[in-house]
Amino acid sequence: MSLELDRRLADVGTRFRIFPQPRFLQKADGSGPLFAEPEQVIVSVEPAAMRPGPGDDRMFVIDAIGKMPYNNFFRPPYRGAARPPVQPGGDGHFDHLDPASREFSAATMYATVRRVLDIWEDYFGRTIQWHFESDFDRLELIPLIEWNNAQSGYGFLEFGFGRSPNGTTDHTRPFCENFDVLAHELGHSIIFAEVGVPASPLDEGIDYGGMHESAGDLVAIVASLHFHSVVDHLLEATKGNLLTVNGLDRVGELSDSREIRVALNPLRMSDVGDEPHDRSLPLTGAVFDTMVEVFQHDLVAKKLITDDLRVRSTNLPGSVHDLTEIQAQFTSSYTGNEAAFKESLLRARDYLGRLLAVTWSDISPDFLTYHGMLRAILRADREITGGDNAQIIRECFAWREIAPVPTSMLLRPRTLTSCGLAAAERAPAPHGRGHAIPSPRSDGSALPAGRS
Template identity: 85%
Template sequence: MSLELDRRLADVGTRFRIFPQPRFLMKADGSGPLFAEPELVIVSIEPAAMRPGPGDDRMFVVDAIGKLPYNNFFRPPFRGTKRDPIQPDSEGHFDHLDPATREFSAATMYATVRRVLDIWEDYFGRTIHWHFESDFDRLELIPLIEWNNAQSGYGFLEFGFGRSPNGTIDHTRPYCENFDVLAHELGHSIIFAEVGAPASRQDEGIDYGGMHESAGDLVAIVSSLHFHSVVDHLLESTRGNLLTINGLDRVGELSDSREIRVAFNAMRMSDVGDEPHERSLPLTGAIFDTMVEVFQHDLVAKKLITDDLRIRSTNLPGTAQDLDEIQAEFTAAYTGSEDAFKESLLRARDYLGRLLAVTWSAISADFLTYHGILRAILQADREITGGENAQIIRECFAWREIAPVPTSMLLRPHTLASCGFQANDSGSAAASPRDRLLPDPRPNGSATTSAHL
């Protein structure tokens, strides 16, 4: 599993440096950048197999010159003018690039997408084949076009820059350096590859759209938790108290990252409509709550916190718990046990990654419902743990009001009459006229008929 991923790659992969969160994010007190320096990451491609660009057999960077955004009439591959591909150092690595240069930005885009793909192929336990493989063998990565937007499409990712307050291009905020945005967009590609898209025009795909946005967020969240600095900052800020209102508020203030904010939300199905980003919130919340509950159950098993504290800390908004007291107890438990808390969170992270991979491998895009996703998650947990976390999953989804819709066939009772039986005068079940026409299979031809459901 992914706890072993970095150890496996340390001596064989290619080195890059990337920022775990955008470099413009500031600490809460304004004293400086939240993540001031890029961190070393190692991707699964050996230096000898790397191609200038950077690129490999699955993806490649094209630093296009004067390119307009792709649209319905202008699609990959890009055939225009482009800058020279970025070269590795003498040992085949790319961690020598200066963060102030364009080359660093382009290499960051490759390293982020490759790193996220490595993480999720590790969880799936196999190669994730591109959904566009019938037309292209590699994903085209275009890092820096003059555009105040970014997009993913069939066979490509192309990124511009953030917007200034007046809507113009802000060159200090290249989207290609935003780990969450890149990971989210790759999450969409993973869903297209593994789940597909609805085939019927009569399928409105309301829950499918919400699932897609939720999946993008969850891919980004789980992937970002592979940065030790992000995990350390999360635990230092909350002391492991992730589910009370106090914990939610602290996490929500960590950064401007949409993914960090949407993971910790209190939205239920009755709070949202059909717009995919809004509808994704209860599903993302239920799944992330599951990870946090697994994390806290592990803390109890290790006797790092009491079961009483776990129960009180998972009480939902609107309860009468003393939140300051809960936080004080978490702080006392966390102090001196920081490494043990981190180990439990990383194990919960990897459980969630594997749970999602098994779930996404099993569900169909056609007429998808959140309740169907819940059943697939329960089945995935049975495969991974033997059903150890089933009650946690049920409770997290029930609070989010994820259940069959009132008109679902699953909720309809099936009586004897609806199954084709009729009650006779004696109160016993008699066969329907259709059944009485069936021949008696017994040799003596008794008057008793057989019933067929």
């Protein structure tokens, strides 16, 4: 599982440095950048198998010159002018690059996508084949085009820059250095590859669209928890009380105040409409809540917190006094037990990663519903834990109002009459060879034929 991933790669993979979160994010007290220095990551490709770009047999970077964004009439492969590919250092690694250089941005895009793919292939337990494999063998990564947007598409990811407050391009905020945004977009590719797309033109795909956006966010959340700096910052800020607003729930931040998604949200299905990003929020929230509950149950099992504290923090009491008291108790429990809290969080992270991989391998895109997703998640939990977390999952999804729609055939009762059994009971027994139809007892069971 993923706890072993970095140990396996330490001596064989290629080193890069990337920022866990955008470098422009500031500490809460305004004293400086939240993540001032890039963090080393090791990807699964050996230095001898790396190609300039950077690139490998699954993906490659091409730093295009003067390129317009791809559209319905202009698609990969890119054959225009490009800057020279980024070269590794003398030792075959790319961790020597200056964070202020364009080469660092290009290498960051590759390293992020490769790292996220490594993480999720580890959870799937196999190679994730590209959904565009019939046309391309490698994913094309274009890091820095003059565009204040970013997009993923059939065989490519291309990223521009953020926007300044007046709407112009802000070259200090390249999207290709935003780990969450890249991970989210790769999440879409994973869903296309593993789940597919609806086949029927009659399928409106309302829940399918919400699932897609939710999956992108969840891919990013789980992957971001593979940075020790992110995990340490998260636990230090919350003392393990993950239902407080924290860094993890701000997926794909574009600035200190603007967010693309919120995993920790209060939304239920009755609060959202059909727009995919909006509709994704209850599903993301239910899955995130499940991870938090698994984390806190593990803390209880290790006697690091009491079950009473777990219940009160989960239910989120409404008074400021309650919230203050809950945080104080978490702080007391966390102090001196930091390593044990971190171990529990990493275990919950890996459980969630495996749970999602098994679920996404199981579901059909055709007429997909959130209730069908819930049943697939329960099946996945039975495969992974024997069903140990089934009640946690049911409660988290029930609170989000994820259930069969009122008109679902699943909710229709079936009587003996509707099954045709009452009419059969009144029919005379056939003559000659054959058997009489059993008559029901008063308790609903059947008597053997021929007895009264």
